[in-house]
Amino acid sequence: MTNSVAGSPPQMFAQVSGRQGALADVAVLMPAYNGQADVERTLASFAEDAPLYALIVDDGSAPPIVAPNVPGMQVEVVRMAQNGGIERALQAGIEALAARGFQYAARIDAGDLAVPHRLAKQRARMEAEPRLAALGTWTQVVNQAGEPLFMLRPAADALTLRRTRLLIAPLVHPSVMLRVAAVIDVGNYRVQYPAAEDLDLFLRLMERYDCGNLPELGLYYELNEGGISATKRRKQITSTLRLQLRYWNVLNWRDWAGIAKTLLHFVTPYRMLQKVKRAWFGRGV
Structure with missing residues (x-):
């Protein structure tokens, strides 16, 4: 793993103590695999009253x-030696932020x-609320044209x-x-549950801390239907089911319903699921 930084040598980012502003202890954390234009568009979308x-x-x-080069933002790139998946990328990102002294990591994905x-x-x-370990927001899902x-x-x-x-x-990962x-x-993030690294982390956090959401819009999430591969989707469903069985409370009917829902995903085409989501969530449910 190697580092490169826009406009400054890496050693200038060794500690958070030298930064100024109300968000000096917050870092935006974005894993990226190709998609330079999406990275630039996403970082440019941040509008805060303090340097980032x-x-x-x-x-x-x-x-x-x-x-x-984003006005009002210092950007560092940590390069993985090879493509290892989002789980390893996020794990490395959290370790890097901890080493630099940041208290908060604000997740977002390229394209959002x-x-x-x-x-x-x-x-x-x-x-x-010091017990809060993760705080998400409501999220508007849009297509690649930006339409809701x-x-x-x-x-x-x-x-x-x-x-x-x-x-x-429980939370929309890129909004957290x-x-x-x-x-x-x-x-930290783990590789044991491929494509469900976010749920794995949230479930472990909930065992020791609180998680919550701001009941207001905080993110525009781009849904790229053409980019969903059957292999990744099946891995995600399998990992989700494994997590559900691990944390299953037989006295909670919602856990039973969640497992049934995941099993249904195995036999339901992806595009049909998206139609159901649009019909259900589009009603404001």
Whole structure:
């Protein structure tokens, strides 16, 4: 793993203490594999009233990701020696942020867009509630043309998220701000559950900490239907089922329903599932 930084030598980013502003302890964390234009568009979408720092974990892109010049933002690129998947990229990213002294990691994926002042709102809530280890937001899902498809509105409070965690995704991963120390405490991102690394992390965090959501729009998530491969989808469903069986509470009917829902995904075509989501979430449910 090697480092490169836009406009400054790597040693200038060794510690967070030298940075200024209300978001000095927050880092945007973005894994990326190719897609230079998407990386640039996503980082440019951040609008905050303080300087920002962003860490891109380049997961073996060819050509390598180049740190874009974004006004008001310092951008560092950590390069993985080879493509190892998002799980390893995020693991390396959290380790790098912990070493640099950051308290919060604000997740986003290349191609998604941040709503203005998302980071300030999330940090304020997490500062006020020290038990919060992860805080997401509502998310508008859009197609590649930017047209709205449906809105994801996960529950705001920790208790509801614990009750429904195996039935409904508790947080939208690219919208989440994470407390770096808590992520390290529970073992960081892991590779044991391919394509479900986010659910694996959230379930472990919920065993020791609280997770929540801001009940307002914080992210525009781009759904690339043509980019979903059958192999990755099947891995995700399998990993999700393994996690559900591991955390299954036989006294919670929602856990039973969640397992049934996952089993149904095995036999339901992807595009049909997207139609169901648009019909269901589009009604504001």
